[in-house]
Amino acid sequence: MTKYQKQTRLLAAVDCIIFGFDGQKLNLLVIQRAFEPEINNWSLMGGFIQTDESADEAAVRVLKKLTGLEGVYLEQLYTFADPLRDPVERTISIAYFALIDSNLYKKQLTDEYHAEWFPLEEIPDLIFDHKKMVLMAKENLRYKAALHPILFELLPPMFTIPLLQSLFEEVYETTFDKGNFSRKVISTGLLIKQKEKDKVNSKKGAFYYKLDKKHYKKNFNKFLHFIRNPEGISKTNTSL
Amino acid sequence: MTKYQKQTRLLAAVDCIIFGFDGQKLNLLVIQRAFEPEINNWSLMGGFIQTDESADEAAVRVLKKLTGLEGVYLEQLYTFADPLRDPVERTISIAYFALIDSNLYKKQLTDEYHAEWFPLEEIPDLIFDHKKMVLMAKENLRYKAALHPILFELLPPMFTIPLLQSLFEEVYETTFDKGNFSRKVISTGLLIKQKEKDKVNSKKGAFYYKLDKKHYKKNFNKFLHFIRNPEGISKTNTSL
DNA sequence: ACAAAAGTGTTGCTGGTACACCCATGA
DNA sequence: TCATGGGTGTACCAGCAACACTTTTGT
Numbered sequence: 298m299t300k301y302q303k304q305t306r307l308l309a310a311v312d313c314i315i316f317g318f319d320g321q322k323l324n325l326l327v328i329q330r331a332f333e334p335e336i337n338n339w340s341l342m343g344g345f346i347q348t349d350e351s352a353d354e355a356a357v358r359v360l361k362k363l364t365g366l367e368g369v370y371l372e373q374l375y376t377f378a379d380p381l382r383d384p385v386e387r388t389i390s391i392a393y394f395a396l397i398d399s400n401l402y403k404k405q406l407t408d409e410y411h412a413e414w415f416p417l418e419e420i421p422d423l424i425f426d427h428k429k430m431v432l433m434a435k436e437n438l439r440y441k442a443a444l445h446p447i448l449f450e451l452l453p454p455m456f457t458i459p460l461l462q463s464l465f466e467e468v469y470e471t472t473f474d475k476g477n478f479s480r481k482v483i484s485t486g487l488l489i490k491q492k493e494k495d496k497v498n499s500k501k502g503a504f505y506y507k508l509d510k511k512h513y514k515k516n517f518n519k520f521l522h523f524i525r526n527p528e529g530i531s532k533t534n535t536s537l
Numbered sequence: 538m539t540k541y542q543k544q545t546r547l548l549a550a551v552d553c554i555i556f557g558f559d560g561q562k563l564n565l566l567v568i569q570r571a572f573e574p575e576i577n578n579w580s581l582m583g584g585f586i587q588t589d590e591s592a593d594e595a596a597v598r599v600l601k602k603l604t605g606l607e608g609v610y611l612e613q614l615y616t617f618a619d620p621l622r623d624p625v626e627r628t629i630s631i632a633y634f635a636l637i638d639s640n641l642y643k644k645q646l647t648d649e650y651h652a653e654w655f656p657l658e659e660i661p662d663l664i665f666d667h668k669k670m671v672l673m674a675k676e677n678l679r680y681k682a683a684l685h686p687i688l689f690e691l692l693p694p695m696f697t698i699p700l701l702q703s704l705f706e707e708v709y710e711t712t713f714d715k716g717n718f719s720r721k722v723i724s725t726g727l728l729i730k731q732k733e734k735d736k737v738n739s740k741k742g743a744f745y746y747k748l749d750k751k752h753y754k755k756n757f758n759k760f761l762h763f764i765r766n767p768e769g770i771s772k773t774n775t776s777l
Numbered sequence: 778a779c780a781a782a783a784g785t786g787t788t789g790c791t792g793g794t795a796c797a798c799c800c801a802t803g804a
Numbered sequence: 805t806c807a808t809g810g811g812t813g814t815a816c817c818a819g820c821a822a823c824a825c826t827t828t829t830g831t
């Protein structure tokens with residue numbers, strides 16, 4: 298079979314917007330770009346899609362290369378295809394967003410990328426259109442987390458309800474009533490109570506919970522409307 | 538500036554999943570492919586991204602080429618990048634989904650593409666991974682329409698509430714109480730009542746309404762949770 | 778007059794919010 | 805024993821589902 302004639306070939310890359318929660322703040326993992334142009338400037342972790350690899354596979358590879366982690370929550374976000382977005386040559390970028398427990402990455406030692414966590418409000422200038430990608434990812438995180446139990450992906454396997462609450466409060470920049478929050482989250486049936494308590498953050502101690510993996514997938518959509526009227530969220534609304 | 542070395546260049550295309558409502562059924566617009574491979578087989582309308590064009594621009598161009606329509610609701614859906622998805626040569630496809638009042642397209646005469654509307658339950662075999670794209674678009678339509686007022690894009694500028702209800706019932710494959718439906722849709726503040734009635738479908742006649750364009754954008758997110766517990770909807774949940 | 782579809786009234790229930798209160802424990 | 809954060813009890817209220825009812829008009 299012959300090739301398609303007279304069409305432009307171009308580069309395709311993936312870029313990963315990696316969110317992490319350290320128990321206090323929501324952070325973004327960025328690296329210092331290792332090659333020209335914009336060498337040493339802050340950038341999302343990314344890479345070109347290889348010949349025999351799908352975009353998903355490329356994103357998994359890139360994420361693992363940076364963090365060493367596998368089995369991470371990773372979702373295709375949006376494809377950026379402005380003809381001028383990369384000054385070197387035309388490159389379209391398929392952006393992915395990832396959620397990890399940022400404590401896991403701290404342990405990575407071999408940091409050939411000069412990676413660094415930045416709190417969401419203090420993100421430095423990023424190359425190309427990466428800032429736009431981060432903004433969209435942030436919106437998408439709020440949007441999706443109001444409807445689906447994805448924020449658990451940012452927590453360690455065992456966590457307390459007050460910790461979960463502080464994560465929600467961080468993401469939605471608001472506060473929730475602790476009593477109602479606790480009841481609501483337990484009523485989802487997604488959590489399994491543990492015997493142990495966390496005594497670090499209070500005298501009484503708060504019980505640890507684990508995610509019920511079975512119910513997790515089943516209730517992924519039943520979680521809908523967990524946050525009722527999130528402010529400032531919006532799904533990209535493109536009427537062209 | 539030199540180019541990025543030793544990377545694979547590949548083709549990038551857009552494909553449009555075009556939904557239309559004719560007052561009765563929800564339909565999909567497909568064409569007969571005009572070139573090899575798979576010539577004459579059913580396919581989504583698509584096209585390669587040109588040198589100076591973004592993906593959005595390509596989608597708008599492709600949609601206009603087929604339907605003659607501009608200003609249509611069009612949204613990037615997902616990017617399909619499996620290395621083997623096109624047997625001729627590696628091509629990634631950025632899928633867009635579009636919503637139109639299918640009566641508008643009926644009037645198009647110059648049909649050089651042999652386009653045809655198919656009811657959603659009777660879609661023929663499609664080339665490559667186009668069936669997968671349609672499935673995802675269908676899910677996304679249900680998902681998004683439960684949260685945002687996008688189904689109006691499928692209706693003519695003036696429509697009755699019973700017509701809107703039959704559209705929702707078609708999309709969610711269920712029925713709603715007419716009284717509650719009517720109150721709920723009016724309470725969104727998105728509709729402007731007209732003086733005229735549609736007398737075709739009932740003796741009493743049903744008032745026409747128009748969309749309030751100003752409130753539309755403002756309430757795009759306030760519409761959230763319009764359908765409370767839609768069955769069978771799901772946002773792609775990719776934990777890789 | 779009757780049938781048929783549009784649209785209104787009404788009631789009971791669900792579930793969410795606010796907030797008072799009790800509980801366990803370290804200092 | 806007191807301060808602190810974890811967790812429970814409860815009363816009120818909005819909004820929704822169910823369904824009976826009224827309205828309009830062509831035949």
